Amino acid sequence: MKMKNVAFVCLVACSLVCSAAPVVKVEKAGAEKVTVAINVQGSAWYQKCLKKNLELSGVFKVASSGSITVSGLAGGAVTATGRGKTIHANDAVSGDLSARMAARRFADAMVEAFSDGAKGFATTRLAFVNRKGANNAELYTCYPDGWDMKQVTSDGRAAVGPRWAPNGRDIYYTGFIHEKQLVYRLNTETSERECLGAFKNGASGAAVSPDGRSAAIILSYQGNPELYVMDLAKRTIIRLTKTPAAAESSPCWSPDGKKIAYVSDQTRNPQIYICDVATRQSTRYTSKGRQNTHPDWAKDGKLCWSSLQAGQWVVMASAPNNGESSARAVTSPGTWQDPTWAADSRHIVASRDKAIFLVDSDPDGDTKPVQMFHNKGNWMNPAMSK
16 A cells, blocks of 8 residues: 555545545443532533533533542632542632633543542543645644644644653644654644654654653655654654565554554555564564554553454454453444544544544443534544543
8 A cells, every 4th residue: 555645545445435424323331330419609601511521531421419528729728528438629710611620630630530530531631633625634632522722733734643742741643734744743732843854755653662752653755654763852763664565654662662553554454563662573463354444552451453344343342461362352343533532541532434533432321422622623543641
């Protein structure tokens, strides 16, 4: 699959496929959740945001009465009490935005306190793409609750394949600002942007290592698209693959930074491979499904990807640090693309039908995907910070 501008072509193809997807049918109700009653005064946004994030966590169900009671004053002391525990927050609130951020922080604290130390994801961020035209796709960010959406590029050109750096601030993405496919780092706090290098034949797919020092990147300057690792401080590169008759794409790092999962069409159909960075040796990971694309690694070692099976796309997820034989579909068949793990290693965000959904991968959790926001647009390419 040698082609110029691989990332944007894939984006367009996914958009066309997703336009005729069936609605996911859900029958399973999910496991019993911890009930929470919320009575926080002082800010309607605080209470609304806390409710939504607690329910998105998959741990809690908000009701008029529950085994946990949250009470207090937004901008003052807020307390959650029940099940033999009490946690406190005392965040200053000076407006709707700060009220939402305080509620997100408390939602994450409640997940950790009342679910045996599990990690919440309310304060992480989602990056994604809004395709506005044939050659125009801009980057946006928001929180998992769908609020505080922000457009972070306005170039009138394609910006695709966003990936968060471990600092939760920088986004690495493939852009076509100067009519050439190159990789950029964008600081979402300052809007500072830099190009990682004006490589011959372009660059795409940068993913930053867990220690923040290196980036897996796809370069074509020596021929076809191959997998490389770039030292971000020195800007030196090491080539990891040599497949003259194939093209590599979509790299992501294992949690320990020792391996990189990526896509290659060595078999004429895209499949997922895993490369040991130290030895530069790759092994094929997937064999089920006609195509397997866009892998992403969770912090606990699970791998997810999009798989074309019987003519429809599903999201697959493996057991931690295990092979394809342990994987199962976590969505009903449809047009699911670009899965990305949330920080809790339980939820997956993926695109479908020009919208972005949160999917619970827990076999005992909710099976109904939750649409993360309903803003008008052609939304795709989600990436969660972790």
